Amino acid sequence: MTHLPFAELHLHIEGTLEPELVMELARRNGVALPYDDVGELRAAYDFTDLQSFLDLYYANMAVLRTRQDFADMTAAYLARAATAGVRHAEIMFDPQAHLVRGVPLEVAVEGIASVLATSEDDHGVSTLLIAAFLRDRPEAEALDVLDGLLGMGAPIAGVGLDSAEIGHPPAKFARLFARARAAGLHLVAHAGEEGPAAYVTEALDVLGVERIDHGIRALDDDALVSRLVAEQVPLTVCPLSNVALRAVGTLAEHPVVAMLERGLNVSVHSDDPAYFGGYLDDNLDALTTAVGLTRAHRVRLAENSLRASFLPAGRRDALL
Ligand code: HPA
Numbered sequence: 001m002t003h004l005p006f007a008e009l010h011l012h013i014e015g016t017l018e019p020e021l022v023m024e025l026a027r028r029n030g031v032a033l034p035y036d037d038v039g040e041l042r043a044a045y046d047f048t049d050l051q052s053f054l055d056l057y058y059a060n061m062a063v064l065r066t067r068q069d070f071a072d073m074t075a076a077y078l079a080r081a082a083t084a085g086v087r088h089a090e091i092m093f094d095p096q097a098h099l100v101r102g103v104p105l106e107v108a109v110e111g112i113a114s115v116l117a118t119s120e121d122d123h124g125v126s127t128l129l130i131a132a133f134l135r136d137r138p139e140a141e142a143l144d145v146l147d148g149l150l151g152m153g154a155p156i157a158g159v160g161l162d163s164a165e166i167g168h169p170p171a172k173f174a175r176l177f178a179r180a181r182a183a184g185l186h187l188v189a190h191a192g193e194e195g196p197a198a199y200v201t202e203a204l205d206v207l208g209v210e211r212i213d214h215g216i217r218a219l220d221d222d223a224l225v226s227r228l229v230a231e232q233v234p235l236t237v238c239p240l241s242n243v244a245l246r247a248v249g250t251l252a253e254h255p256v257v258a259m260l261e262r263g264l265n266v267s268v269h270s271d272d273p274a275y276f277g278g279y280l281d282d283n284l285d286a287l288t289t290a291v292g293l294t295r296a297h298r299v300r301l302a303e304n305s306l307r308a309s310f311l312p313a314g315r316r317d318a319l320l
């Protein structure tokens with residue numbers, strides 16, 4: 001089947017670590033895991049909320065030790081994304097999650113970036129890299145890491161904000177985002193995944209983000225929905241993720257089509273595809289069955305994704 005050209009805008013590269021690759025890297029690096037085989041690891045992918053996922057997501061990162069490990073993970077993602085119709089990907093990584101394990105910034109950045117540098121030639125997928133900061137850690141640490149990334153000339157296009165949301169409002173990172181903005185970086189943040197609609201407002205007004213990752217809790221606040229429609233703020237919605245982490249009961253109840261029909265600027269993405277049941281095409285196919293996503297909806301989602309990207313106008317218009 002031929003695919004419409006999509007931009008993948010909400011993807012954590014560490015969330016593309018498939019169980020088979022986790023086991024292979026564990027063997028390669030002599031890392032002991034509490035699972036004897038891929039089946040036992042897969043059985044652990046039964047989440048009750050965001051934190052229960054994050055616990056496993058961070059634990060599995062123990063297998064990422066060398067530049068080659070980061071490069072292999074990134075190459076596997078790009079090969080799979082290309083088959084899903086992804087022609088451009090803005091990829092988040094979590095530098096702090098590696099630093100706290102003793103993996104230097106350079107190892108993660110250079111391993112990932114070495115593969116992104118040739119992604120268009122190798123896979124027909126242009127790419128940008130976004131450094132995501134962990135909101136359940138102190139802002140002072142994030143500021144040091146941002147300075148480290150800027151100091152080493154890391155090829156990042158933007159910064160994001162992820163990890164455990166409730167109790168960690170966007171305003172906690174006002175200085176971080178001001179510094180990133182001054183450095184000329186694009187700004188995005190997770191908001192309204194598990195946290196309240198007020199966090200979406202705060203991400204826009206205090207951090208000045210250009211896109212909201214998730215944003216589904218905005219639906220609890222009609223005035224905010226009106227604002228998001230009027231300002232056409234991009235919302236990068238991840239249906240399979242929302243169901244896996246129980247932010248939404250079932251896919252049949254997922255609001256993404258209703259959001260589209262209300263005039264919100266939504267697009268569909270895969271978040272952590274190795275953990276939540278699939279890549280961009282899997283999300284679209286599942287929505288087709290569960291909520292009757294039509295070809296016209298797909299076209300709108302594809303166009304929204306490209307328009308919400310940070311692509312230069314030339315390539316964006318060529319893909320549209
Ligand atoms: N939410 C918050 N933090 C994350 C996620 C997510 O879905 N995936 C990886 N880090």
Ligand code: ZN
Nearest residue numbers: 162190213271
């Ligand atoms: Zn996410």
